[in-house]
Amino acid sequence: MQNSFTEENYLKIIHALSGREGVEVSTNALAESTSTRAASVTDMLRKLADKGLIHYKKYQGVTLTESGEKVAIKVIRKHRLWEVFLVEKLGFGWDEVHDIAEELEHIPSEVLVEKLDTYLGHPKFDPHGDPIPDAKGNLTEPDYLILTDVHVGEKVLMMGVLDHAPSFLQHLDRSGITLGAVIEVKEINEYDKSASVQINGGPTLFISLEVSKNLLVQRR
Amino acid sequence: MQNSFTEENYLKIIHALSGREGVEVSTNALAESTSTRAASVTDMLRKLADKGLIHYKKYQGVTLTESGEKVAIKVIRKHRLWEVFLVEKLGFGWDEVHDIAEELEHIPSEVLVEKLDTYLGHPKFDPHGDPIPDAKGNLTEPDYLILTDVHVGEKVLMMGVLDHAPSFLQHLDRSGITLGAVIEVKEINEYDKSASVQINGGPTLFISLEVSKNLLVQRR
């Protein structure tokens, strides 16, 4: 029994919205994320529940079942591997690959994914720093900090982004903030929490709270 | 105005069935090729005609318009480039790639195709010897012979296959008949038109008319 493109998208989004703790996801949140209406979401939830892919009780929100989780993680694995391919092999920018990977992730061939994974050298992270689930479906989220949690004087490594919007990624490109960059927090403005940071021991620049909130970093 | 997966498939199949001369394709032939019923084909033909992608007069069969031809050739370009990728980069056999390419060919991104083409080194032929249309949509079919047209004593180069069925391609693999192989026709059996051929100056083997009819070759 094959899942449709649309079903896979719902499962992927439920996975993302329910987070590590597997918290219930609301109908409205899904309507927002899928760009559909709540009524359409309800229809789909009934269908996914019938297929045993989600736990669903009317008015109570949904969580993934084990089998739903499996499907979601497979889709995420494909999405992230294709993103690596697009950036590493085809030369796309990290700001250009999301929509294309959104299509490629639904190509249904197990052997394709595994050959792609091998070809790419079994990457552990995608171009945005997101972890790639392994072939068995194990997905371990590294516990990165958000830059807002870093104190003045600390040096951290840039490890990923929370916002994948092209405009945000392009902004980082212009600022020279790339994956693996060393970020030293020089100063935090008390008033608006904007910060001045030094990148790779080179130029110092000001970043807004909005930017800080979307940067995942790691102490060295 | 985007064309759907299904519409693209119809256009691709009409292109294939109408051949170089652009001959009319019948409703039944399309039903056969799309694995649907004639009534469904009629519905789709009306739709494609409304979009200006085919010439359609009831009961008279269809041909592609210029704009339909353009779409078909784009799909064919994508299909064949992805096949090259699957074989050359991911290590699939030529008998394994058709179904996967059938999915990949509908991924809609011009820039993806062009980057893929560049990455692959602008290949001119796919793993089955079929010519790859260029970015401008020029598709030049080389005029190969069919092995049945080759006389005893002639040496020819194996250039492609007409049948893409995995079972046929696997049969060729077992026989050592690969793209680029030199085939010398040693003998043709008058009764059933089976032939004995020598491959690359090495082993001689018997091939049935069924096989000969599906091998595209070139005089040297």
Added chain:
DNA sequence: ATATATTTTTAGGTTAGTCTAAATTTTTTA
């Protein structure tokens, strides 16, 4: 604790792509 607001579900409808059965047109054959 009741009234109001919000969220979610139900009811009924739409479109794309498919189907079967019946009607119509074209082709073949006697």
Added chain:
DNA sequence: TAAAAAATTTAGACTAACCTAAAAATATAT
């Protein structure tokens, strides 16, 4: 060239995924 056969189209219906409007359930506020 008329009858039979084959091909094609029309009519009416189905499913998946969406919609709007109205009803029902839950949450919030006075």
